[in-house]
Amino acid sequence: GQNIDQPTEMTATEGAIVQINCTYQTSGFNGLFWYQQHAGEAPTFLSYNVLDGLEEKGRFSSFLSRSKGYSYLLLKELQMKDSASYLCAILDSNYQLIWGAGTKLIIKP
Amino acid sequence: GAVVSQHPSRVICKSGTSVKIECRSLDFQATTMFWYRQFPKKSLMLMATSNEGSKATYEQGVEKDKFLINHASLTLSTLTVTSAHPEDSSFYICSARVDRGFHEQYFGPGTRLTVT
Numbered sequence: 001g002q003n004i005d006q007p008t009e010m011t012a013t014e015g016a017i018v019q020i021n022c023t024y025q026t027s028g029f030n031g032l033f034w035y036q037q038h039a040g041e042a043p044t045f046l047s048y049n050v051l052d053g054l055e056e057k058g059r060f061s062s063f064l065s066r067s068k069g070y071s072y073l074l075l076k077e078l079q080m081k082d083s084a085s086y087l088c089a090i091l092d093s094n095y096q097l098i099w100g101a102g103t104k105l106i107i108k109p
Numbered sequence: 110g111a112v113v114s115q116h117p118s119r120v121i122c123k124s125g126t127s128v129k130i131e132c133r134s135l136d137f138q139a140t141t142m143f144w145y146r147q148f149p150k151k152s153l154m155l156m157a158t159s160n161e162g163s164k165a166t167y168e169q170g171v172e173k174d175k176f177l178i179n180h181a182s183l184t185l186s187t188l189t190v191t192s193a194h195p196e197d198s199s200f201y202i203c204s205a206r207v208d209r210g211f212h213e214q215y216f217g218p219g220t221r222l223t224v225t
Binding site (some may be wrong): 030031033040041042043044045048050087091095096097099100101102104 | 151211213
């Protein structure tokens with residue numbers, strides 16, 4: 001079967017760093033995406049990893065280990081506007097996205 | 110970057126009526142578009158895959174006669190909710206897949222449907 005796990009909710013402080021983990025077991029793998037979704041809005045693309053290692057993009061970085069079926073999204077210098085849900089998704093062998101349930105990130109001042 | 114529009118953004122309709130939602134890729138062609146549904150505080154649920162020029166592929170449990178999908182061109186897919194009922198009230202989101210590179214999906218802004 002296919003399974004993607006990520007924490008349901010996390011809380012962090014403004015200005016701090018937070019790491020959101022995602023573990024997966026899927027029948028095929030053509031890459032892993034991270035999306036951000038604010039309440040009542042559609043998801044927006046954050047990052048894509050298909051090779052092992054760290055991809056850095058400004059305050060956000062994403063890491064992938066294919067052998068471990070593991071990824072994380074690292075958010076630095078947290079801002080209040082980063083309060084949102086973060087969705088991990090796997091691109092399967094048919095190039096279809098398999099979605100995790102999302103992690104709600106709450107930023108406190 | 111690729112832009113996907115969705116119309117309308119919000120719609121309120123009476124029970125028993127039908128509602129059509131349009132999804133357009135504005136600056137790229139998309140052979141494949143996807144329709145998702147999302148309940149409050151829940152993750153995206155894939156309803157169907159819309160293929161240009163052929164029938165849509167529906168996920169298990171999604172009624173194809175209730176949720177009609179038409180992908181008439183490489184830039185337009187429509188979802189029609191037929192004979193809507195209050196339980197169909199939800200946030201409907203479309204996405205269009207780029208058929209090259211890493212096949213990223215670009216999302217429309219979503220449609221909030223309320224059936225009274």
